[in-house]
Amino acid sequence: MTTVDLSHQPVVTGTLVALLASSSPQLESVSLSHCSGLVAADLLPLLAAPDNSLEKLHIAGFKGMNVVILRAIGRSGGRLKSLDLSYTDVTDSALAALVAIPQAEAPKADSASVRLVVSHGGQYEPLRQGETYALRVFPALQHLNLSVCRSLSDVGAAHLTDATPALRFLQLASLGRLPAHLLAREPVNPPPLARLIASLPALEKVDFEDSDAIDDDVLRLLAASCARVEHVVVSGCRRLSAAGLGHVVSDCRALRVLEADGTRISDAQVKAFIEGFRALGVCGAALSVLDS
Numbered sequence: 001m002t003t004v005d006l007s008h009q010p011v012v013t014g015t016l017v018a019l020l021a022s023s024s025p026q027l028e029s030v031s032l033s034h035c036s037g038l039v040a041a042d043l044l045p046l047l048a049a050p051d052n053s054l055e056k057l058h059i060a061g062f063k064g065m066n067v068v069i070l071r072a073i074g075r076s077g078g079r080l081k082s083l084d085l086s087y088t089d090v091t092d093s094a095l096a097a098l099v100a101i102p103q104a105e106a107p108k109a110d111s112a113s114v115r116l117v118v119s120h121g122g123q124y125e126p127l128r129q130g131e132t133y134a135l136r137v138f139p140a141l142q143h144l145n146l147s148v149c150r151s152l153s154d155v156g157a158a159h160l161t162d163a164t165p166a167l168r169f170l171q172l173a174s175l176g177r178l179p180a181h182l183l184a185r186e187p188v189n190p191p192p193l194a195r196l197i198a199s200l201p202a203l204e205k206v207d208f209e210d211s212d213a214i215d216d217d218v219l220r221l222l223a224a225s226c227a228r229v230e231h232v233v234v235s236g237c238r239r240l241s242a243a244g245l246g247h248v249v250s251d252c253r254a255l256r257v258l259e260a261d262g263t264r265i266s267d268a269q270v271k272a273f274i275e276g277f278r279a280l281g282v283c284g285a286a287l288s289v290l291d292s
Contacts (some may be wrong), residue, residue: 007032007058015044021045028053033084034058040064040088047072059083060145065090067097074098074136078113082143084257086171090149092156092200101134113137115162138164147173147207154192154213161195173233176213191217198225205229208260210236216244223251230254235261235288244264249273256282261290 001024012035020027022045023210032038046054047069051167057080058074063147065088077083113183115135141164146152154176166251192215197203203226208214218273222229229252234240242264248255249269250253258273270289 002026002053003029005029006035007031007033007060009232010036010208013037013038016166017042021048021222025049026053026292027061029056030054031058031059032062034087035061038062040066040069043069044072047076049076052076053079053141055079058082060084060086060088062088066091067094070094070098073101074100077138077141079140080138081140083138083141084143084145084146085149085248086147086173088148088149089151090156092153092159095146095152095156096159099136099159103140113139135163136163139166141167143167144170145171146175147171149175150177156197157213159201160194164200166202167200168205169207171198171207172211172213173207173209175208176209177210191215193218194221196257197221200226201228203229204254205231207233207264208237210232210238213238214238216247219244220247223247226252228254229255232262233259234260236261240264242269247267256284259288260290260292262290263292265289265292 004020004024010058012032014037014285017032020030021246027046032043039057041064043062046052054077057077061083065085070090073083115137144160144164144167146157152175156174157172179278191213194217197218198221202279206222206226206229214234216239219234219240222232232248232252232255234245235246240263242253245260245263245265246269249272250259250266270287273285273287
């Protein structure tokens with residue numbers, strides 16, 4: 001057996017997961033999202049073998065996603081193509097453990113799943129400028145879902161910089177959601193997500209819906225760094241101005257779908273999006289601007 005999908009099944013227990021791990025060592029696809037009878041520690045038998053065959057791990061809604069669990073996913077996830085951690089209680093420090101390699105385990109040279117990185121001395125890096133640290137890389141990962149992780153901030157997401165070079169679909173919906181009275185505070189410059197976005201040249205689709213961590217600078221970097229991006233979701237992003245949305249409309253050359261409900265997108269930008277595709281004779285383009 002290589003595929004298991006038991007999502008939304010309340011009868012699934014840790015005993016069953018342990019049995020699956022021992023009887024099906026060649027599992028490639030595991031979906032256990034929103035299984036109310038499981039906690040994160042029940043996943044450890046599946047993650048115990050560092051040379052497992054897992055390519056898909058969907059565990060949305062799990063509780064107890066601490067440093068130990070994320071480190072175990074990191075050690076065993078070298079073949080992962082799709083990882084869904086949405087609606088979990090993963091924190092900034094736990095996500096850092098996903099890609100951080102303890103000094104005792106750090107290899108002396110690069111490999112397909114390890115990269116030696118020279119720190120730029122930024123506030124989101126663990127060492128001073130010029131010092132080298134080992135970063136766990138997920139060379140096959142194409143889809144990452146971190147949506148609606150209430151304990152995760154944009155600073156935590158920034159720990160993934162340079163760790164997912166082949167990523168095509170990134171979901172960060174509701175990242176950094178703030179109470180309305182805090183929206184007026186001065187944004188961090190540069191934004192924590194800046195280097196992460198700049199490290200995703202293969203990105204084709206991004207979902208930032210309802211994220212208060214997304215501002216004009218993030219969209220400017222998206223347009224400048226991700227030449228392949230075709231589908232952008234920014235609905236409900238309250239920090240965006242018409243100027244920021246203009247970076248996507250005007251500068252994302254591969255753009256085909258824009259979801260910008262409840263934003264400040266201007267009539268002129270809507271007109272430019274529609275007329276641009278008409279002029280090119282492109283079919284299949286879509287624009288959603290409800291309540292904008």
